Amino acid sequence: MDERLARFAVDRARALGAQYAEARIQRNLESEAILRNGNPEPAVIGDALGIGIRVLVNGSLAFSATNMLTEESVRSLVEGAIKRAKSAAKFTKQKIGFSNEKSHQAKWSAPEKKNIENVGIEDLARVLKELDNSIKNGKNGVEFPNRLFFLRTMLVERIYVNSDGANLRGRVPRLQFHSYISAKHSGKTSTVTIPAGYAQLGESGGWEVLDRFDLFEYVPKTAEELADVVKAEKKPPTETVDVILGPEVSGLVSHESCGHPGEADRILGREGAQAGESYLKSNDIGYKIGSEQAFVSDDPTLPNSMGFYLYDEEGVPARKRALISKGIISSFLHNRESAHDLNTSSNASARSVRYDREPIVRMANTYIEPGDYTFEGMVKDVKLGVYIKSFMEWNIDDKRLNQRYVGLESYLIEKGEVKHHVKDPILEITTPKLYGSLDARGNDLKFMGATCGKGDPMQGIPVWTGGPHVRLRNIRVAAR
Amino acid sequence: MDAKEIVNLVLKEAKRFKVDDAASIASTSHEDMIRFSNNSITIVKSLSNTVVYIYVATEKKRMLGETSNPTSEGIAQFVESLVKSCRANPPSEDYTPLPKGPFRYSGAPNYDKKIEENPDLLIGLAGEAIDNAISAGAKRVAGSLTAYADELTIASTGGVEAREKGTTILLNVRAFADSNASGHGLSCASSLADFDAKGAGRTAGEYAKKALNPSALPEGKYDVIMSPSVAADIFQHVGWAASAFSVESGYSFLADLLGKKIAVEKLSIDDVGLLQRGLGGRSFDDEGVPTGRTSIINKGELKNYLHNTTTARKFSSKTTGNAGLIDPHPWNLEVAAGNSSVEEMIKSVKYGVFVTNNWYTRFQDPRSGAYSTVPRDAAFLIENGAIKNPISSIRISDSIPRQLGSVAAIGKERKWVKWWEVSVPQPYPIIYAKKSRQMPAISVSAAG
Numbered sequence: 001m002d003e004r005l006a007r008f009a010v011d012r013a014r015a016l017g018a019q020y021a022e023a024r025i026q027r028n029l030e031s032e033a034i035l036r037n038g039n040p041e042p043a044v045i046g047d048a049l050g051i052g053i054r055v056l057v058n059g060s061l062a063f064s065a066t067n068m069l070t071e072e073s074v075r076s077l078v079e080g081a082i083k084r085a086k087s088a089a090k091f092t093k094q095k096i097g098f099s100n101e102k103s104h105q106a107k108w109s110a111p112e113k114k115n116i117e118n119v120g121i122e123d124l125a126r127v128l129k130e131l132d133n134s135i136k137n138g139k140n141g142v143e144f145p146n147r148l149f150f151l152r153t154m155l156v157e158r159i160y161v162n163s164d165g166a167n168l169r170g171r172v173p174r175l176q177f178h179s180y181i182s183a184k185h186s187g188k189t190s191t192v193t194i195p196a197g198y199a200q201l202g203e204s205g206g207w208e209v210l211d212r213f214d215l216f217e218y219v220p221k222t223a224e225e226l227a228d229v230v231k232a233e234k235k236p237p238t239e240t241v242d243v244i245l246g247p248e249v250s251g252l253v254s255h256e257s258c259g260h261p262g263e264a265d266r267i268l269g270r271e272g273a274q275a276g277e278s279y280l281k282s283n284d285i286g287y288k289i290g291s292e293q294a295f296v297s298d299d300p301t302l303p304n305s306m307g308f309y310l311y312d313e314e315g316v317p318a319r320k321r322a323l324i325s326k327g328i329i330s331s332f333l334h335n336r337e338s339a340h341d342l343n344t345s346s347n348a349s350a351r352s353v354r355y356d357r358e359p360i361v362r363m364a365n366t367y368i369e370p371g372d373y374t375f376e377g378m379v380k381d382v383k384l385g386v387y388i389k390s391f392m393e394w395n396i397d398d399k400r401l402n403q404r405y406v407g408l409e410s411y412l413i414e415k416g417e418v419k420h421h422v423k424d425p426i427l428e429i430t431t432p433k434l435y436g437s438l439d440a441r442g443n444d445l446k447f448m449g450a451t452c453g454k455g456d457p458m459q460g461i462p463v464w465t466g467g468p469h470v471r472l473r474n475i476r477v478a479a480r
Numbered sequence: 481m482d483a484k485e486i487v488n489l490v491l492k493e494a495k496r497f498k499v500d501d502a503a504s505i506a507s508t509s510h511e512d513m514i515r516f517s518n519n520s521i522t523i524v525k526s527l528s529n530t531v532v533y534i535y536v537a538t539e540k541k542r543m544l545g546e547t548s549n550p551t552s553e554g555i556a557q558f559v560e561s562l563v564k565s566c567r568a569n570p571p572s573e574d575y576t577p578l579p580k581g582p583f584r585y586s587g588a589p590n591y592d593k594k595i596e597e598n599p600d601l602l603i604g605l606a607g608e609a610i611d612n613a614i615s616a617g618a619k620r621v622a623g624s625l626t627a628y629a630d631e632l633t634i635a636s637t638g639g640v641e642a643r644e645k646g647t648t649i650l651l652n653v654r655a656f657a658d659s660n661a662s663g664h665g666l667s668c669a670s671s672l673a674d675f676d677a678k679g680a681g682r683t684a685g686e687y688a689k690k691a692l693n694p695s696a697l698p699e700g701k702y703d704v705i706m707s708p709s710v711a712a713d714i715f716q717h718v719g720w721a722a723s724a725f726s727v728e729s730g731y732s733f734l735a736d737l738l739g740k741k742i743a744v745e746k747l748s749i750d751d752v753g754l755l756q757r758g759l760g761g762r763s764f765d766d767e768g769v770p771t772g773r774t775s776i777i778n779k780g781e782l783k784n785y786l787h788n789t790t791t792a793r794k795f796s797s798k799t800t801g802n803a804g805l806i807d808p809h810p811w812n813l814e815v816a817a818g819n820s821s822v823e824e825m826i827k828s829v830k831y832g833v834f835v836t837n838n839w840y841t842r843f844q845d846p847r848s849g850a851y852s853t854v855p856r857d858a859a860f861l862i863e864n865g866a867i868k869n870p871i872s873s874i875r876i877s878d879s880i881p882r883q884l885g886s887v888a889a890i891g892k893e894r895k896w897v898k899w900w901e902v903s904v905p906q907p908y909p910i911i912y913a914k915k916s917r918q919m920p921a922i923s924v925s926a927a928g
Contacts, residue, residue, distance in 0.1 A: 031565070034806070036729060040572045041806050042535065042542035045565060047558065049548050050529070064526040067548035077528075084512075084524040087600055091607055093520035121543075122568040129570070146730025182730030182847060191731045191847035269517045272622030273654040274900045276839075276856070356527045395840035395854050395875070402873050404852060406844050424844060428875065456515060456624045456652075456900060457527075480850070480877070 001025045002069070003169075005051065006161045009074050013055045014163050016082045020056040020098055022162035024313065025049075025069070026355040029117070032152040033124035037145075038132050043121040050355035053078060057085035059095025061337075065356035099339035099346050101316050103165035108310040109172070111303065114207035116153045116173035123207070124151045131215060135181070135223040142227035146182035146191070151175075153207075154462075158313075166315030172308055174462060175209040176202040176449055181223060183230040190230050194222045195448060196390035196408045197248060202306040202449020202462060212304070229409050232421035235479040236410065242385035243427060243472045244378055244413065247446035249391050249405055250368050250467030255452070257431040258296040259366035261400035262323045262331070263349070263454075264338035266361075275454045276398025279431065280329065282342055290327035290435025293371065297322050298333065300348065300364035306449045307364030307463040309351070314359060316348040323366070327435065335361045353459040360455050367466030371441025378440050378471050385413035386425045386477050404428045406480070426478040434472065442469035483508055483633035484643065486532055486550050491635055493559040494536050499566070501537040501578040503636035503805075505766065506530065506550065510596070510629050514606045517622035519614065521606065533766075535805050536563055537578075540571035544805055576790040579799065581640035583770050585763040587754040590670030595647040596629035601672075609653045609681035613665070616685025618655030623684075625677070626650045632762070640768025648759050649675050652899045654857065655684035660694060660872060663687025664837040664857040666709065668759055668896040668905065687836055691858035694872035703832030703888075703912070704876065705825050705862070710838045711815070711911040712897035714853065716904040717841070717880055718749060719810030721849070722776045722784070724791035726807070733849030733881050734782060743780040743884035748816040750775050751786060753801055759898055759905035761811050764801075771801040771811060777884075786810060813906045818890025825889050825912045827865040834860045834867065835876070839901045849880035888912045 006023035013021035027049040034041035050067035051074060062085035064077050128149045135144050154174040161167050178200040182191045195201060201218070203209045245253065261278040265271055268282065280287070299320040300309045310318050314336050322330045334342070335350035338361060351362035379387070388407035396403035407425040411418045447466035453459070481489065483506035494502035513525040532555065534545040543566035547558045594601075606625045613621040626649070633643040651667045665684030669675040706714065718734070726732035734742070753771020754761040762771055767789055775783040785795065788803030802808035826834065841853040853876050861868045891909030898905040 033569075039574050040542070040570050041574070042537075042544045043565065043569050044544045044546075044806075045562060046546045047548065048531075048546070060521070061523045062525070063523055064528075066528045067530060067550075068528070077526075080526055084526060087603055088514070088521045088524045091521045091603055094518060096522070120568055121565045122570075125570050146728070148729045148731075180729060180731050180846075189730065189735075189847055190845050192845065269620065269622060270515075270522055272517050272620070272656070273515075273624060273652055356529060358523060358525065393842045393844035393850070393852060395842050395852060397854050397873070398839060398856050402854070402875070404875060406852075456513070457511075458900070480844070 001027060001157065001159050003159050005069060005071065005074055006159050008071060009051065009053050009078050010161055010163050012075060012078045013053065013082060016079065018055040018057050018082060020163055021053065023051060023053045024158055024160045024355060025051045026156065026158040028354055029155040030152060031121055031124065032150060033121055033128055035128035035132055035149045037147055038136060040125055043125065048354055052355045053081055054358065055081045055085055056096060056098065057082055058089040059097065060085045060089035060092040061096045063358040096337060097340040098336035101336060101346055104311060104315055104317060105167040106311065107169045109170065110204040110308045112173050112206035116155050116206045119153050119207050127151055127210065127215065131219050134216065134220045139224045140227040142230060143184040144181050144223065145184050148180040150179065151177050160313065160315055162315055168311050168315055170309065170311060172204050173206055174202060174204050174306065176200050177213060177215060181226065183226055185230050192226060192392060192408060194219060195248065197252065197392055197394065199248065200449035203304045204306060204308040205304055225409055229421060232423045234420060234422050236386050236412065236422040236425035236477050237384060238477060238479055240474050240476050242382045243475045243477060244385060244387045245470050246389035247444065247467050247469060248448055249388050250470045251448055251465035252394060253434065254296045254368045254467055255363060255366045255465040256396045257400050257403055257434060258323050259298060259363040262333050263361045264332040264334045264342060267332060268338055268341055271454065274456045279399045279401045284329050285331065287329045288327055289329055289432055290324060291438050292326045293438045293441055294324050294327040294435040295369035296324040296366065297369055298363050298366040302365050305365045305464045309364065312348040312350045313352045314346065314350040316346045318348045321347050324435065333361050333363065335359065351461055353461045357455065357457065357459045362454065362461055363452060363463050365447065365464035365466065367445065367447065368441065368468065368470060370443050370445040370468040373440045373442045375442055375444065375469050378442060378469055379413055379418055380416045382413045382416060386422060387411040387413050387418055388425055388427065401431050403431065424480045426480060427475065428478060429475065437472040437475055438470055439473050440471040444468045481550065481552065483631060486555065487633050487635040489552065489555050490532065490534055490559060491637060493556050494563065497563040499536045499538040499563060501637055503535045503578055503767065505533045506633045508631045511626060512602055513624060513626045514602045515624045516606055516610060519610050519621050534559065534562055536566050537575060538566055540575035541566050541569045542572060542575060543569060574790055574794065576793045578636050578638040579767050579769050579789050580638045581768055583640065583768060585642055585770050587763050588756065589644045589646055589763065590758055590761060591645040592647045592671035594672045595627045595649050602627055605677040608677045609651055612678045612681030613653060613655040613685035616682045617657055617689025618685040619658065620656040621653060623651065623653035634764060634768050636768050638768065642764045642768060644763055646760060650898060651677055651680050653680050653684045655688040657688040657692050661688050661691035662857045663691060664709065666897060666899055668898045670757060670759055674757060687858035691870045694870040697861060697871045697874055703829050705829065705832065705834040706911045707836045708895040708897050708910060710835050712902045712906045713838055713841055714880065715815065716813060716902055716906065718776065719751060719813045719904050722786050723808045724785040724787050724795055727785055731846040733847060737782045738785065740782055741780050742782045742881065743777050744887045745780045746818060746890055747777055747780055747884065747887050749777045750814045751802065751810045752812045752814050755812050755814065758812050759896055765803040766805050767803040769799050769801045769803065774800040810904050813904055815909055817892050817894050817909055819892050820889040821892060822910050825910065826862055826867060829862045830864060832862045833871065834862055851880065852877040
C-alpha cells in the first residue's frame with residue numbers, strides 16, 4: 001500500500017478546486033473454511049485492495065473508488081470526482097460541510113498476539129471438523145442431521161490522509177464464527193443458528209481469539225441446550241408479566257432501538273430511502289426515553305471488540321459515547337458531515353467497510369451498561385414472568401420505534417424461580433415502553449459479534465452488541 | 481490486460497500447478513450513483529472495479545478466490561497462493577468435476593450503451609423524481625439512483641469461453657408528506673427506454689399524500705393485498721429456499737417437498753437466467769453452463785430445486801445453470817401473471833389491508849418458514865371492497881408455506897422490483913392472500 005498515491009490524490013483534488021479532500025487506501029484480506037454435514041465446501045480467500053476518495057467542491061460531495069492503483073488511474077479518478085461534484089452542485093440545495101476537527105498523525109492497530117495472516121485454511125478446517133465431530137451424533141435424544149459451520153479470518157489495513165493534515169495507518173485483524181444447525185426430534189425438524197439470532201462469535205485480534213471463543217466447550221454446550229429447546233411445547237403466559245432478557249437479547253435491543261436511532265445521519269434524513277430515519281429529532285438531546293436504570297453506550301476502543309478502532313475513517317480519534325444516561329438521550333453518533341449540520345463536533349463514528357464504500361455514521365460496539373444485580377437476584381423478585389435468554393426472529397420499523405424479538409431459549413418464571421421452557425415468546429414493544437420498563441441491570445455484561453447493514457451500496461460492518469441480563473416490568477408477551 | 485487475457489492467464493497459471501479443474505470470471509464494472517435526501521443531492525458516487533474470481537480443485541480439494549489485483553504479477557501470485565491453500569484443504573466427498581464445454585449461449589444481453597456512457601444524465605433524472613414526488617404531494621424526498629454496467633468474461637479448464645455485457649438503472653425514491661406519512665416508488669430497467677423516473681417519483685408522492693393521518697389497526701387476522709414490492713420481498717425467499725444448497729443445509733422450507741402440492745393452483749414461479757428487457761441476469765452461470773428457465777413451482781406443485789453440477793450429482797439430477805460454485809442461487813424470479821386488476825382485488829376484500837412496501841423480513845425458523853415483516857410507507861385498511869383509511873405501525877406475521885396456499889388472486893400487470901430489500905430481481909404482480917376457514921389469514925399486530 002503506497003501512501004504516496006493517497007497523498008497524490010488529495011493534492012491533485014485540492015489543486016483542482018476541492019475545498020476538502022481525503023483518500024483511503026484499504027486492503028481487506030479474508031479466508032474462510034466452510035464445513036457442511038462433515039464435508040468441506042470450497043474454502044474461500046479474498047483480497048480486495050483499492051483506493052477511495054472523497055472531495056467537497058462548492059458544498060457538493062463526491063466519492064469515487066477504483067482498484068487500479070496507478071498514478072494515471074488515480075489522476076483520472078480525482079478528475080472525475082471533481083467534475084461530478086461540480087455537476088451536482090447546482091442540485092445540492094443544502095450545501096454540505098464538515099465540522100472542524102484536529103488533525104492527527106498516527107499508526108495504530110488492534111492488539112494481536114498470533115498473527116492472523118499465518119492462519120492457514122487447514123487450521124480453520126481442522127477446528128470445524130472437530131466441532132462437527134462433537135455434535136454430529138446428536139444430544140439428549142435429538143439428532144442434528146444438518147450442520148453448517150463457518151470460521152473466518154479477516155484483516156483490514158488502511159492508509160488515510162486528508163487535506164486537513166491527517167495521516168493515519170491502521171490495522172484490525174478479526175476472527176469470526178457462525179453456524180446453522182438443524183435439530184430433529186419426534187419427526188419434526190427445526191433449524192437455528194449457533195450463536196442464536198443469526199449472530200456470531202467475533203473478536204478483533206489474532207489466532208489467539210480462538211482460545212477466547214472456547215468453541216470446543218461452547219458449541220456442544222449450546223447444542224445440548226438447543227436439544228432441550230426444540231422439545232419445548234408449552235406456550236408462554238400472554239398476560240402482562242415481567243420479562244428478563246438475556247445478554248444476547250439486551251445487546252440486540254441496545255443496537256436496534258438506541259444505537260440506530262441515535263445515528264445523526266438518520267436523524268437528519270440522509271438514510272431516509274433505505275435504512276430509514278429516526279424517532280429522534282435533531283433537538284432531542286436531553287429527551288427522556290427511559291427509566292433511571294436505562295444506560296446505553298457505544299465504545300469503539302473496547303479491547304478485543306469486533307467494532308474496534310482508534311481513529312475513524314475521517315481521522316477523528318475514537319472515544320466512548322454515552323447514548324442514554326439515566327433514561328435521558330445524551331448524545332448522537334456523528335461523523336464530520338452530521339456534526340457540521342448540527343453545529344457540534346464529530347465523535348468519530350465515520351466507518352467504511354471497504355475501499356469502495358463511502359464513510360458513513362456507524363455504531364462500533366453498542367451495549368447496555370451493566371448494573372449490580374446478579375441473575376438470581378433479578379429472578380427472585382418476579383412473581384410471574386418470562387426469561388428470554390436467546391432469540392431468532394427480530395425486526396423493527398425504520399424509525400426504530402416498534403420492535404419485536406421472538407425468544408428461542410426461553411423459560412417461565414414463577415414465584416421467583418426459573419421453571420420450564422416456553423416456546424417462542426414474542427416481545428413486541430415500543431422503544432419508550434421498553435426503556436421505560438427497565439428496572440434492573442445485571443452485573444454480567446456480555447458481547448456478541450454481528451454484521452450491521454446500512455448504506456447504499458450496502459455496507460455490512462463488524463460490530464459488537466452487548467448487555468447484561470435486564471429486567472422489564474409489566475410487559476405484554478404474546479405467543480405465536 | 482483485458483478481461484480475456486486475465487482469465488486465460490489464470491488458467492495458464494493454474495495448469496502450471498497441475499490442478500484438476502480451474503475456472504475464472506473477470507468482472508469489470510462501473511457504477512454511478514446519486515443519493516439524495518430532503519430534496520437535495522447528498523453525494524455522487526463513481527465506482528470502477530475489476531475483480532477476478534477463481535476456482536481451483538485438485539485431489540478432490542476445492543478452493544475459491546477473489547482478487548482485485550488484475551496485473552500479471554498479481555494474478556500469478558494469487559493463483560499460487562490459492563493452489564497452495566487448496567492443497568492444504570481437506571478433500572471433499574462432494575467434489576464434482578467442472579462441466580465440459582464449450583457450450584452455446586442464447587439470449588441477447590440486457591445492455592444499453594446510453595446507461596454505460598451517460599453518468600451526467602443521472603442528475604437530471606434524480607431531479608425529475610424529486611420534482612414529481614413534490615408535485616404529487618410530498619414535502620421531503622429521499623432516494624438513490626444507480627446506473628450500473630458490467631462485463632463478465634469466463635473461461636474454464638472444461639473448455640468454457642464466454643463474455644457478456646449488462647446494464648441496469650435503478651431508482652428507489654421515498655417521499656414524505658409528514659413524519660408519519662411516506663410513500664415508496666421504484667423504477668428498475670436495463671435500458672433507458674424502459675426507465676421512468678417521473679413515474680417512480682409521482683407514485684411515491686401520491687402514496688405519501690394518501691398516507692396522511694393514519695389510524696391504528698386492531699391486532700387480528702386479515703386478508704392482505706401485497707404490492708409488487710412486498711410480494712417480491714416475501715417471495716424472493718422461495719427462490720433461495722429452492723437452492724439445493726439450502727435444502728441440503730437444512731434451512732429450506734421447501735425440503736422434502738419435491739413433486740408435492742405446496743401452493744394454490746394459480747401460482748407458478750420460474751427462475752429465468754436472462755429475461756429479455758429484464759434486470760441483470762446472465763446467459764452463463766459460474767461454471768459456464770448456459771442458464772435457462774427452471775420451473776420452481778408449476779400450478780402449485782414444487783417442480784425443481786436450483787442446481788450447480790455438484791448439487792445436481794448429489795440429488796441425482798441435472799444442473800439447472802444456477803451455479804454459484806458453493807451454492808446455486810436464483811437469477812430472476814418470474815411469477816406468472818394472473819388475471820386480476822388491483823381494483824378487482826380491493827373490491828373482493830371485505831375486511832383487510834393493502835400494504836405497499838415492507839422491510840426487515842426475519843425468520844424464527846428458516847426450516848419452517850415462520851417469519852414476520854414490517855410494513856413501511858403507505859398501508860391502508862380495506863372495508864367492504866373499498867380503501868377506507870391509511871394505517872400505520874403494523875407488523876405482518878405468517879409462514880411462507882402457509883402463505884403459498886392462501887394466494888387468492890394474482891395481478892395481471894407485473895412490475896420489476898429490485899431495491900435495498902429485494903436482491904433477486906423479479907417481475908412481480910400484486911398478490912392477494914386471503915383468509916379462509918381452512919387457512920387462517922395473515923396476522924397483523926402492533927407494538928404494545
